[in-house]
Each structure stands twice: as C-alpha cells, then as structure tokens.
Amino acid sequence: MYVLRPTRPADLSNIEALAHASPTGVTSLPADHDTLHRKIQASNDSIAAEVSFHGEESYFFTLESVSDGSLVGVSGIVASAGFNEPFYSYRNEAFVHASPGLSIHNRIHALSLCHDLTGNTLLSSFYIDKALHFSRWSDLLSRARLLFIAQWPERFAESIVSEMIGVTDQQGSSAFWDAVGRVFFGIDYQEAELHCGVKGRKFIAELMPQHPLYVPLLSDDAQAVMGQVGEDARLPYDILTREGFETENYIDIFDGGPTLYATTRAIRTISQSQLATVAVGRAGPHAYLIATTRLHDFRATVAEAEHRDGHIVLTAEVIAALGLAAGETVRIAPL
C-alpha cells in the first residue's frame, strides 16, 4: 500500500534520486538540489499560509510505501501559473488568407508566443516509478491532487491546465525543438530544459520569437509532433483525459507537447467527490480514493471500501495509514 502526502525537508535526498530518473521535459522536476529544496520549502510554506485567493502557492506531494517508507513518485500543483515568472505557451491559431478573385481560400496556422494560460492552476511535476505505471497508485499520485483541490477550492483557480511532455526520440532530442527552439536558442533541447528548470523561465522572453511562426514553414517532422503526447506522457495524459481534460490550442514552447485544460468543477474526481465519516470494518466491494480533510496532515490512498449512509467503511490498516480515527471526515471519490 502507498500513501500520498506533502513532501518534507527530510525527503530531499530521496526526491533528488527520483528527479534523476525522471525524463527530460518534466521541467518542473529538475535534478537540482537547490531547486528541489526550494520546491519542498515552498510547499510547506503554502500549506502553512492563510489563503483566501490563489496566488504564489505551490504544493509538492510524494507517494510513500507504507511497508518500507520508500518514495516512489512525486506530483505537484502550482496554484496560479505564471504568478512568479511568466508562463509561456504557443497558441496555435488559424489565419484565413482568402482571395475571392482567385478562388483561393487558405487556412494558415501560426504559432504565437502567449501568456494566455496565466492564472490557471497548473498540475505539474508528475513522476512515478515505472513499476507502478497504469496501476491504481499512479491514479492516486495524480488524482489525489484533485481531492486536495476539491477540499480547498479557494486555494485554486476555476480552471486547471497541465502540460504534457511532447515527442522526443531515443536520444532525448525533440523534432519540434530542433525546428523551432534551436533557431532562437542555438542549444540542445536537454540543455534548454535544464536552464529552464534551474534558472527559471525569464530568459525565454529574451530569446523566443516576438512574431508568430507560420506552421507551413516548419519542417514536416516538427509539424508531425505538434500537439502530440510523448511516450513519457502517456500515463499522465491517460489519467487526465479520463478526468475530462481536453487539448486546447496550446502547445509547449519547447517540445510542442499539448497543454490539457479542464474547468475545475467539471473534473470527474472533483465533481464526484464527497465527504464521508470514517467507520472501521472489513474491506468493501469498491475501490475509492480516500483523502484526509486536514490541511496540515493531508494524506490520501486507494482502498476497497463500502460507502453507505454517509459513512465509508475502511480497514484498520487503511485508517492507520491515513493517521485517522473512526468518526473523522474524509473526502472520497470512486477510483
């Protein structure tokens, strides 16, 4: 059994090891000691803060094995994208070039650098040990964030976005980057991602194109991967699309991966979640995501349980793992 909880300063070295294993493109999870330290600290501070409207907060969670205490994954939420530093996307828009006299009607797509997604809540930093891919635990790692948002909605925006890693080849290079970013940066994709994760994104403004880029002028390879989800993002993409997230006309400026979008209250886990009172008993027939409603001791797990008459019947083992006692309130959603 695994339990999701906020990261603590003591987790730093273990999380650093996870970050080293994570693929390029998870820009919000760079394998950099100081950056990770700040991330954990920011999460602690955010939980401790009185918040009435979403702002600079960010939350950083980890998935811990109940049996041996090892950490197998991380996930994060940025309350308000672009609050501390600009949040860039390419907006893929169509321009109609029409000449009635010549009977020509072209829809030409162009990529414009934009800040349109600023202020949305951002799901970020998702990484889980390969052995747990497409298991209930990968769902837990991603969706427990949604229970957290459902419980404290004032801390988050009315819509949520998440950037999916785009297509890269086995050497870790990106056709989109090679056709677009390299023109303006003159450096490799991996190097750019590293700069971005460690030094922040303000240098993007200095280097990225000020004018829209006409898509037909990009290489075929680059056009083919625009808005496409890379191998490493299949899992988060699968989880979030099941939740009702959809692709919009926004793609990542580095690798061309899609940015998913959903209205917060329409997200499946959030809309289906409800509060229930904990009761002790035997494992039930249905699997539920179960999260505590204590901000300062947020924990979540998945268990077979029975939900009836406002009560959720959990085994003593599950109750202990969540640090609960019978009679306390939890937020649940069907797995």
Add this chain to the structure above:
Amino acid sequence: MLVRSIRQNDLEALLQLARSTGVGVTTLPVNEERLSKRIAGSLAAQASAPNPADSSFVFVMEDEERAGHVAGICGVEGAVGLTEPWYNYRVGTAVHSSREIGIYRRLDTLFLTNDLTGAAELCSLFLQAEYRRDNNGSLLSKSRFLFMAEFPERFSRRVIAEMRGVSDETGLSPFWESLGRHFFKMDFSEADYLSGIGQKSFIAELMPQHPVYTAFLSEAARAVIGQVHANTRPALAMLEGEGFRYNGYVDIFDAGPTIECALGDIRAVRDSQLLTAVPAETTEGRNWLVSNRRLDDFRVCLAQTEPLPNGLPLKRELIDKLGLEPGSSVRAVPLSARR
C-alpha cells in the same frame, strides 16, 4: 541603334517582344490589353503637366538597319504604388540574446512593407538576345537617365530598380517554393503574371502579414535572398556603376534585390551636360550617350566623340537620326564612368 519614345503603332512589335522575355519581367506581360495601356500611358504622360504620379514612360530600341525592328524596351515610372500597393520584403535583423545563459543569436527577418511607395522606378528592361552586344544594353538602360536628367520634375527623388531574382531553367524559384507557395498555392510564373497585369490585391489577401524568420526557409531559399538571376548580373553591375545600391529590400516573389539611388546621385544624371551639336565628317573619342532633349519624341543615340570648346562634334547622319539640326542643343554624358 536608336532609343526613342514609344509610339501608338508599336503594339504588335511590343507583343512579339513580350513573348520572348520568359518568366521574370513583371512589367512586360504577354497581355495585349495591358501593353496597349502602357503605350497609351506613355503617350498621356508626354502630354500631361509634370507630376511623378502621372509619369509612366516607355521607350523602345529600334534597329534602323532592319527597317526599325524593335529589339528592346525600357520604361521608367515617376512614382510607384500610388494607385495599387507596392510590396517589398525588407530584410531585417532580430537579435535574441540572454546574458544569463550566455546566448546571442542574430536572425534575419522578412517584413512585408510598402516602404518604397512613391519612388521612381526603372522597369521593363528587355533586349533581344541577338542584340546583347556592342553596348546596346547600356544604351537602352542608361538612355532613361538622360530623360530623367532632362525632366527631373516628373520623377521622385528616390529611384529604384527591381532586379530579377534566381530561378532555374524551368522557371522554378527556390524562394517561392519555400515561402510563397505555402500562401498562394500557385506557381511562381502564375503569381508573377498576375502581379504583372496589375492584379496586386491578391498579394495583400494571401501574403503572410507577420514577419517571417528566414531560418524557417530552405537553405536554397535563404541562399537567393538579395541575389540576382545569372542573366541579370550584367544589368546589376551596370546600375551599380551608376551609383545604385542594395539596401535590404527584396522582391516578395523571388527575393531578387531592389536597388536604389537618389536621382541627382545617378552618375549619368549628375555628369550629363548640355552641349551644342556640331556637325563633323568624322568623330572619335569615348562612347557618349546623346539625347535630343524632347519630351514628346525623345531620342538617344551612342556617339564616339569628345566635346570641344564650341560643342559636341557629331556626324551629320547622327544629328538627323536624333531629329535635330546642326547647332541644336543636346544633353550628353559618357556612356560609362571614367575608370
């Protein structure tokens, strides 16, 4: 050889000439209505009061030894872009630099502009292949400078010339294939033709409105930006010798350079002088362009001569060819700058 103002009855000769130009001379399309209008325009310009907006002059080169066969054409506009928009790409520079991560990138950009609106334009230069010898090309092209020197009030101060860009034997332009085709969905020759017959609104309707980074064009396309077609190199060298320079404006279809010079700075305009035609049995010296100074029946010939204190010695038959009498005033300039 004689360069003279075009006449009403030159239409048939002009059509034949147009058929032999091939792709790339946008102001000489094989279109009877259009060519007929150009002749009418030139005749009207001769008759109108001085105003660059009304100046559209066409001259032809005739071979008097072949009964006045029309071997070439050239034109000059007083001010372009005043009735239909005039487009160029300006080749600009964008520097993308981040001190923090140690990156400095310099990128070329193409901006669609109407910057050259109002400039006078040298246009429509074409000379049949068999006549490209014995300074005929220089005579034809530079004859316009004596006209402009004579009637400067009819031309804008800024003078431009669009040079034909690079295309292969089949008329394929690498620049067009990499850029224009995506937006126009037609062949270069078709776009070129439409532009030549004045249907320019389609350019505004279909062209990219945002600047284009040249880094997104093919290698072949980038290589020809600001470059002339091999056949146009002599014409470019000649105009450069007259003071014309490339200032970063190129054609929107084939990226050939548009070169420019201030009217008064053109060598043949600046150095031209008024002299008296003095009849002589024989003359010798450098090649001189000699014009008759007339607006309605402008004529220019080449003469090998040198001015004397009493005027410019010219053979009697040359004075006749210019439609002048001994003692008439001529405007003349050496064909080429002294080296």
